[in-house]
Amino acid sequence: MFEFFWHLGSFILALGILVTVHEYGHFWVARKAGVKVLRFSIGFGKPLLKWHDKHQTEYVIAAIPLGGYVKMLDERVDDVPASERSLAFNNKSVLARIAIVLAGPMANFIFAVFALAVMYMVGVQSVKPVIGQVTPQSIAAEAGFQPDDTILSLDEEVVHSWQDVTFALMAHLGEPSLTAKVTDSDGRITYRTLALSQWRLDKQDEAPLTSIGITPYRPPLTLQLGYLEPGAAAEQAGLQQGDLLISLNGQPLESWSQFVAQIQKSANQQLTIEVERDQQRLSLQVIPQAKTQENGLVKGYLGVVPLMEKWPNGYIETRQYGLLGSMVLGINKTYDLITLSFDMIGNLLTGQVSVKNLSGPVGIAVSAGNSVSYGLVAFLGFLALISVNLGVFNLLPLPVLDGGHLMYYLIELIRRKPVSEKTQELGFKVGAMLLLGLTFFALFNDVSRL
Numbered sequence: 001m002f003e004f005f006w007h008l009g010s011f012i013l014a015l016g017i018l019v020t021v022h023e024y025g026h027f028w029v030a031r032k033a034g035v036k037v038l039r040f041s042i043g044f045g046k047p048l049l050k051w052h053d054k055h056q057t058e059y060v061i062a063a064i065p066l067g068g069y070v071k072m073l074d075e076r077v078d079d080v081p082a083s084e085r086s087l088a089f090n091n092k093s094v095l096a097r098i099a100i101v102l103a104g105p106m107a108n109f110i111f112a113v114f115a116l117a118v119m120y121m122v123g124v125q126s127v128k129p130v131i132g133q134v135t136p137q138s139i140a141a142e143a144g145f146q147p148d149d150t151i152l153s154l155d156e157e158v159v160h161s162w163q164d165v166t167f168a169l170m171a172h173l174g175e176p177s178l179t180a181k182v183t184d185s186d187g188r189i190t191y192r193t194l195a196l197s198q199w200r201l202d203k204q205d206e207a208p209l210t211s212i213g214i215t216p217y218r219p220p221l222t223l224q225l226g227y228l229e230p231g232a233a234a235e236q237a238g239l240q241q242g243d244l245l246i247s248l249n250g251q252p253l254e255s256w257s258q259f260v261a262q263i264q265k266s267a268n269q270q271l272t273i274e275v276e277r278d279q280q281r282l283s284l285q286v287i288p289q290a291k292t293q294e295n296g297l298v299k300g301y302l303g304v305v306p307l308m309e310k311w312p313n314g315y316i317e318t319r320q321y322g323l324l325g326s327m328v329l330g331i332n333k334t335y336d337l338i339t340l341s342f343d344m345i346g347n348l349l350t351g352q353v354s355v356k357n358l359s360g361p362v363g364i365a366v367s368a369g370n371s372v373s374y375g376l377v378a379f380l381g382f383l384a385l386i387s388v389n390l391g392v393f394n395l396l397p398l399p400v401l402d403g404g405h406l407m408y409y410l411i412e413l414i415r416r417k418p419v420s421e422k423t424q425e426l427g428f429k430v431g432a433m434l435l436l437g438l439t440f441f442a443l444f445n446d447v448s449r450l
Contacts, residue, residue: 012065014379016042018108018387019068022394025107026070026100031055033096036087038078039071072100076421094413101405108391109334112384117330119380123320126161130217130315138213139199143192145214148185155179160319162209162216169208170340172196219309221256232303237286239304243275256306263288267300334388341392399427 020042027040037055041047043062050060072089073080080088089097129151134141151159154168155178172178178194194212201211209216223245228235245253249272253259263271267290274283288300321329395403404427412418 014383014386015065017383018111018390019043021107021111021387022104022390023068023070025103025105028107029100029103030070030072030089033092033100034087035089035092035096035100036073036084037070038073039069041071042068044068094409098406098409098413101402101409104402105391105394108387108394109338112334112337112387112391113327113330115330115380115384115387116333117323117326119377119384120319120321120326120329121323122377122380123318124377125316125318126163127216127311128315128317129159129162129165131214132217133215135213135215139194139196139211140213143180143194144190145180145182145192146184148217149182149192151180151182152189153181156181160317166208167336167340169212171336171343173199173201173208173343174346217315219311221306221308223253223256223259224307225304226307227305229303232301233286233289234302234304237273238284239273239275239286239302240277243277246274246276246281248273263302264299267291267298269300334384337385337388338392341389345392345396399424399430 023040023042027037030037037057039058039060041060041062043060043065044067045062045064047060047062050058052058073084073087074089075085076090078088085091089100092100131140131145131147131149131151133147134145151165153159154165155172157168159165159168169178173196176195176197178196180192180194181189182192183189199212201208225234225239225241225243225245228239228241245259247253248259248262251262266288268287270285270287272283273286274281276282286302288302290298291301292298394401395406397403397407399405399408408419408424408427
């Protein structure tokens with residue numbers, strides 16, 4: 001229950017920040033363009049808190065934290081007195097209206113720059129991209145990648161972490177090939193070419209690295225318990241964090257993989273686990289829970305995570321930059337995220353990426369909760385990523401989104417007359433149906449992941 005409220009609270013905090021940034025962009029430019037703003041609302045539904053400023057703008061924090069809006073004076077929806085017609089949105093020039101519409105997504109992009117800049121000034125901890133395993137007959141295996149290879153660059157773009165590698169891979173999705181510069185286990189620099197022409201992300205939640213056959217290096221897992229899932233079988237049996245696993249059903253345990261294999265094939269069966277705790281040995285009875293996998297197989301589940309051995313020297317590095325360097329990196333990274341987001345939309349349309357990978361509010365809530373748990377730097381990175389996605393999503397040419405309004409105003413700019421009210425109304429209805437369908441589909445994907 002605590003985990004649920006943690007994810008929910010993190011989701012509300014993250015979405016509240018990003019919606020406020022987005023709507024403030026519209027609000028600020030509207031004020032600068034001389035438009036009277038009637039309401040600035042964060043959330044929908046019943047107002048929980050509201051107040052007014054000297055410009056008679058009403059500020060609202062509402063009960064449903066799934067968005068927000070800025071309501072402007074507009075003769076198409078309001079009775080506007082003659083004295084205020086010059087303050088109405090619809091009476092402003094088409095360029096002013098375009099600027100107001102663009103301001104929301106632009107605010108999201110600017111926020112991402114500053115969030116990333118702060119992240120780089122605080123310091124970003126990253127894992128050196130050393131390969132742990134290569135899946136046989138995979139794209140990576142065919143390219144000649146080997147365990148202990150260290151990736152230095154991809155198509156001459158230097159990479160420092162697995163996140164850099166993942167973003168570089170995604171940027172080349174749909175291209176015929178990608179050349180990697182690596183150092184092998186003997187320290188020799190070699191080049192390996194990944195054949196990407198048949199590469200697709202067509203499985204739900206499959207990581208790009210996994211799909212090409214690469215598993216990042218991780219220190220070996222120990223037999224000491226580092227985390228127990230609250231309420232799961234292990235905790236119910238009396239296992240505790242820090243316990244060292246000695247044997248299972250009388251058979252000595254030599255590796256974590258051996259332990260997992262036995263647990264997975266023992267669903268709903270009583271097992272005896274011997275552990276060492278405070279220099280004493282204890283025998284505990286445990287019954288692994290049955291969990292059904294996507295392929296229909298039932299496997300045993302305890303709800304435990306082991307401790308890892310220490311990372312080798314040089315595998316973890318913290319990169320920290322000054323104000324100017326952080327701002328430059330923030331701008332470059334935001335540009336890369338914007339480009340990647342548009343590429344991903346194109347790949348969804350062409351089938352390079354499966355629609356099963358779309359996430360809705362539940363997926364965002366879980367990611368928000370996890371990023372908050374990992375600390376400020378992770379949360380800032382998460383906010384930047386979602387802020388960019390929110391800005392890009394709002395630029396899609398759906399009439400209910402900023403991009404739809406922008407499309408109408410660009411047509412008006414070219415034709416020198418506005419799109420008819422009837423056409424706009426039809427577009428809004430179709431756009432609302434498409435957006436609602438997309439939302440339900442993403443929510444369905446979220447539920448299927450639970």
